[in-house]
Amino acid sequence: MSDTEKDRIFQLHAHHTGVLNIQSQLEVHNRQDLARAYTPGVAFLSQEIAKNPRLKRQYTLSGKLIVLITDGSAVLGLGNLGPAAGLPVIEGKALLYKDLAKVNALPLALDQVPVDEAVTTIKNISQTFAGIHLEDIAAPRCFEIETKLSQALSIPVYHDDQEGTAIVVLAGLLNAVQVVGKELTQAHIVINGVGASGYATARLLHAIGVQHLTLVDIHGVITPDDRRYNRYQRQLAQELHTAPAQKGQTLTDVIAHQDIFIGLSDQNVLQPADVQQMNKQPIIFALANPVPEIAPAKAVQAGAAVVATGSSKYPNQVNNVLVFPGLFKGLLQSSLEQVDYGLQLLVAQKLAQLTAQPDAKHIIADVFDPRVVAAVSQAVAQYAQKGK
Known part of the structure; x- marks a missing residue:
């Protein structure tokens, strides 16, 4: 990215002091408006909610507001x-969230802080929210925080680096294997980088029946x-x-005879010679950002049949x-409390189905495809209905 473009980014965010604002739902022009929106009207709401705390979801922002929480310990591909x-x-x-799905997020x-302290803090503010979205929290802290919060709260707790990554990777793989004529559950897959994203992706693939998984990390x-x-x-x-x-054993030691490489690690760790050692028509998901594990052109030159990255x-x-x-649009509408493997699989399938005839350069919908949010939220609603 050029210095000029970087300057524009800084100017844009500085001009608005960020990219968000808070807007009111009601206008207050006179005493009657004031009485209904604030005091004494809110006293009636407080009394009813005291009798039945769940009513807060109906009468306050807590019914439509989620919180995005980070501790900055694993920011993008930049580290702590x-x-x-x-x-x-x-x-x-x-x-x-707001622009694509009309979901309010703070x-x-x-x-x-230590895991238990983080969990206690989030629990103590959870009454304000309809869901928890965890972001950029390093492993293994993120596993412990998500598990403890999910057990303690009756609202959805979701870690985008885990569940979000696993879902979108699976969606892409479902179509990629169609392109090369392979069976996903029988494919030999190596995952390079087994932090939050790699771990969750491996977990989901294992849960749906993938038989041959090799996990590689820094050691x-x-x-x-x-x-x-x-x-x-x-x-x-x-x-x-x-x-x-x-x-x-290193990535180079185990890359031979693999069908699929999934990189959730670091730039330039996969070499063309590694791709050449893989089975015929290999699939390369080089998802490190901002620079992938291998440049797509190099991967194709080395024989890759399908290449995906995390970059636009x-x-x-x-x-x-x-x-x-x-x-989360679907979660708020359905009142589901868990993003389990069954839901992850269904969402991935619905995302994959948006690409009716996948080919090497089209295995997943574009991020601005207007059908995406609807397909995902409807998958959540369908899954919730099955569970009733």
Whole structure:
């Protein structure tokens, strides 16, 4: 990106002091308006809500407001930049919630406190919200925070880096394997980068029946006995029956005879020679941002049949924005409280179906496709109806 364009970005955000504002739903022009919108009228609401706290969802903003929470410990692909630096990301996502799905979202930065303290803080403010969207929180903290909040609260708790990524990756894969004529559950898949996104993606793929998964991170293949990895990673490796002998093997060591590479890691870690070692018509999802694990042109030159990235600069943008606006719109309308594997699969299927005839350069809908939010929110409603 040019310096001129960077300057324009800073000027735009400075001019508006961010990208969000608060607008009132009622106008107050006289004493009668004041009495209805504020005192003494709100006293009647307070008395009724005291008798039945659930009425707050009907009579206050809490019925349509979600909160976007970050501690800035894993901002985009930039690392631990701190809570304040995480604010531009969640503010931008709040804007997308509103513009794409008419969902109200409030950005909130949380200090990097111990897990239990973070959970307690979020629980203590949860009465204000209809749902919790966690963002840019590093693993394994994010796993613990999401699990504890989901158990403690009766509103949806969703981590976009986990569930959002897993859903959109699966949606893209469902169509990519059609293009190359392979069966997803039988494909050999290597996931490079098993933080929040990679872990959740592996979990979802395993849950839907994928048989051959290899997990690679900074120290090489994750094995059940490798104490350099956290307990969540080791447990998943155990469930995948990863052989202890693979401990420490690098991506290059295990890339041969793989059908699919999913990168949720760092720029330029996959080489053309690696792609050439894969099975015929390999699928490359190089999703690191802002620079992918391999440049798409290089991947195609090396023999890749389908290439996706997380960037809008290339075809096949596999990005969470395809998921979260419509997902929470559906959650608010349906009163579902969990984003479980069944819901993730259905949303992924509905997203994939928006591309009726996938080809190498068209495996997933465009982020501005007006059908996306409706398809995702309707999938949530359908899933909720099944559960009744």
